[in-house]
Amino acid sequence: MEPNVFEEMAKRYDTEERVKLANIVVEEVKKELQDSTSKTLIDYGSGTGLVSLELTDMVKSVLLVDSSEQMVEVAKSKITQRGFMNADVLYSNFTQGAPNLKADIVLMSLVLLHIPDTESILQELFTILNDGGELIIVDFDKNENISHPKVHNGFVHEELKDQLSEAGFRSTEVRTFHHGHQIFMKQDASMFIASSSK
Numbered sequence: 286m287e288p289n290v291f292e293e294m295a296k297r298y299d300t301e302e303r304v305k306l307a308n309i310v311v312e313e314v315k316k317e318l319q320d321s322t323s324k325t326l327i328d329y330g331s332g333t334g335l336v337s338l339e340l341t342d343m344v345k346s347v348l349l350v351d352s353s354e355q356m357v358e359v360a361k362s363k364i365t366q367r368g369f370m371n372a373d374v375l376y377s378n379f380t381q382g383a384p385n386l387k388a389d390i391v392l393m394s395l396v397l398l399h400i401p402d403t404e405s406i407l408q409e410l411f412t413i414l415n416d417g418g419e420l421i422i423v424d425f426d427k428n429e430n431i432s433h434p435k436v437h438n439g440f441v442h443e444e445l446k447d448q449l450s451e452a453g454f455r456s457t458e459v460r461t462f463h464h465g466h467q468i469f470m471k472q473d474a475s476m477f478i479a480s481s482s483k
């Protein structure tokens with residue numbers, strides 16, 4: 286199996302820049318979570334929990350899922366240290382088949398760009414959502430200055446909307462919410478949030 290770069294990064298992932306960017310994401314995701322205190326949320330590709338561990342007050346429960354064991358370990362120790370009673374972790378990669386799980390909300394923050402087969406992960410996440418559920422994707426807008434064999438160089442809103450519709454989602458709203466200096470592989474870039482209903 287190929288080495289997972291995120292395994293090596295986990296213990297030094299929470300840099301000042303990443304925390305700053307995550308907090309910008311948190312503020313944007315909060316707008317989507319009004320009236321969600323009875324809902325369960327899966328943070329898919331949670332990393333160390335920089336985003337979803339700031340959202341625990343807004344939902345009933347949070348499950349942090351990641352395909353890097355080290356990321357999961359870091360997230361788990363934060364949960365213990367900070368005493369969250371409604372947060373848990375799962376080491377899993379849904380691209381190899383999703384486990385038998387259900388959630389009202391799935392959040393994916395800066396993860397879709399790392400998954401080669403966009404369509405198949407969107408289908409897995411659709412299956413996991415309860416009827417009426419919501420998929421929230423935060424990622425980078427298409428950026429032609431970036432080219433990397435293992436990373437999508439962002440997404441075009443209309444193309445992503447089509448893929449979400451193909452996966453079965455009824456409707457999707459997408460908006461760009463942040464422009465930042467050197468935030469995507471050392472290039473200036475902008476980020477979008479997409480909210481899709483099952």
Ligand SMILES: C[S@@+](CC[C@H](N)C(=O)[O-])C[C@H]1O[C@@H](n2cnc3c(N)ncnc32)[C@H](O)[C@@H]1O
Pocket residue numbers: 291307310329330331332333334335336350351352353356377378379380393394395396399400
């Ligand atoms: C850039 S980090 C984002 C972490 C977090 N969501 C945030 O916004 O701070 C990407 C994360 O996605 C995870 N990841 C990449 N591919 C994945 C996959 N196929 N399934 C689950 N997690 C994955 C990585 O291990 C890493 O923790």
